[in-house]
Amino acid sequence: MASVDLDPLLLLRQSISDGSAIIPTTSADTSSSGPPPEASLSQATHLQFTNPTRVSIPIDTPTRFVSNDEPVNLRSIYFAWLNREVAIPEYNASATKLNDELTGTAAVHKFAFVERLDLITWLESASEESEFIKPLAGEKDGAVPGAAGAAKATSKAAVVSASARAGRGTLDPRLAQIYDGERRMGDRNTVLRGIKPTDFSHVRKLAQPFMSRKPSPTATALINNPSLALNPKPARRPDPIILLSPSASSLLRMSNVKSFLEGGRYSPPDHNSAVSMLHVSRTMKEIDPTRPMRFILVEGPEQFKPEYWNRVVAVFTTGQTWQFKNYRWSNPAELFKHTLGIYLGWRGEQAPDAIRAFGHRVMPCSIEKWRDPTAPGAETSRWRDREVVEGIWKAIEGNMRAKGWRKDAAPSSI
Structure with missing residues (x-):
């Protein structure tokens, strides 16, 4: 093998x-x-x-x-x-x-x-x-040396034959005859050079005088504008991050945030859940309408590297300042200058004083109070949840566009 x-x-x-x-x-x-x-x-x-x-x-x-x-x-x-x-x-x-x-x-x-x-x-x-x-050597440059290159180039039947010999002993002679009649396909290395490795290190010495010369105007243009190159490799866009509040009084925790943000329906959190991170998908039409974006959700930045903070697009908060103790910006006023704040509370109840003190940088949202699903009329009020969720995503998308999120790139700082 x-x-x-x-x-x-x-x-x-x-x-x-x-x-x-x-x-x-x-x-x-x-x-x-x-x-x-x-x-x-x-x-x-x-x-x-x-x-x-x-x-x-x-x-x-x-x-x-x-x-x-x-x-x-x-x-x-x-x-x-x-x-x-x-x-x-x-x-x-x-x-x-x-x-x-x-x-x-x-x-x-x-x-x-x-x-x-x-x-x-x-x-x-x-x-x-x-x-x-x-990537594997064959995926990176198409050169899988020696027998490995030949094995990757053989047909599916040859692979089945090899596994059959390894797993069941002697191969059926009739099946072996069929395999021998198949045409073996090769890759560019076996077709052009065979399986013998070729040393091209001497070419470097021959190319050195040309590489040391002043680049041509065309080469300079390609360096200054990589988009002019043929088949440029698209950059891998990092995943944006949403921070949740670890407070027990928060209406959104790791156990119910996925069903709320993806399904548009609220259910009470399970405080015994041990999930520490998860991701949700959402198409941001104003940023990339062709493919959904994957958002990483965590309750704390304990494992953050410094550059991860540039990917934070929203922070859910209950107004308790101890939540921000280990944040890059522990002062709420400074934190919400860099990212969007979201507070989720019950409809008909006033937001805490701390939330109102944060000002317009924290978006207050209200949902209908949770009622026992078996109670009469309990399900009729949950249709408003989707309306609230759409408003939250709209605010997150607007904040991301303002911070520099693009179809194939993330901001270098927020």
């Missing part, structure tokens, strides 16, 4: 998609017919996959996921997946405990919250790209 097919990240993603078993074990042996004894992550030396073929990968193998310019090992990736629904403080505590149990130089990497969300989204096949995952 080609090295591309044994990529740990692709094996893990495929196993999650298929629901096949992923077993931490202390042995690399895959010859037994039954599953191996499962070991704890602190004792395991290999991670055994069962689909599309049984294979064991060393658990400390570096992957293509890069954090702070360092590849993250397979143990850390699998540990993050197992703890995907755990809150950030509990996840960090579990990682610290596992590091204490590990001996030697092995250690579990602690992901930042955006890295963790991006990884989980990619593993769940909800996204086909990730800013933290390096």
Whole structure:
């Protein structure tokens, strides 16, 4: 099997998609017919996959996921997946405990919250790209050397044949005859150069005199205006961030904000929910009418990097100033100069004095009081929720346009 097919990240993603078993074990042996004894992550030396073929990968193998310019090992990736629904403080505590149990130089990497969300989204096949995952060699430059290039270029039937030989022993002679009659397709490397690697390093010396000369007017124009280049690669737009209030008195928490902002219907929050972050999708027609934008929702900035603050587009607040203690701008008056504030309260009740003191920079919104759905007429008042939600999104979109959000870019500062 080609090295591309044994990529740990692709094996893990495929196993999650298929629901096949992923077993931490202390042995690399895959010859037994039954599953191996499962070991704890602190004792395991290999991670055994069962689909599309049984294979064991060393658990400390570096992957293509890069954090702070360092590849993250397979143990850390699998540990993050197992703890995907755990809150950030509990996840960090579990990682610290596992590091204490590990001996030697092995250690579990602690992901930042955006890295963790991006990884989980990619593993769940909800996204086909990730800013933290390096592309495979074949995807990056089309050059998969040697046998790996030939394996990527073979037909689907050849791959089935290889897996059949590995999994069921001798291949059916009639099926082998059919495979031998198929035409093998090649990529540009095998067609133009064959599978023998070619060294072009000498070309650099020949090109050096030309590269040191003054660039032509055309080259200068392309440097000054990259949009003139042929097929420019579009920049990846970062996801905007919405901060929620962690106060127990807040009407919107992580447990009910998704149904409110996406479905336009309010329901009481579940105060026992352990979700620490999630995302909602919304099409901002005045910014990008062709594709929906994904918004990241969190209750606190504990895992923020400095540049994440440029992506904050709204802050939900109850007026309690302790919410802003760990913010970049802890003074509410200064905070709401940089981003939109939103207060959600009950219709017919006056907003707190603190909200009124914040002035026009905080948008007050009111919804109908929650009533028991079994009570007569309880459902008739909930149709107003969507009207409130549309007003909130309109305000967020207007604030984003004013701060410099565009179809393919985010503001460098707010």
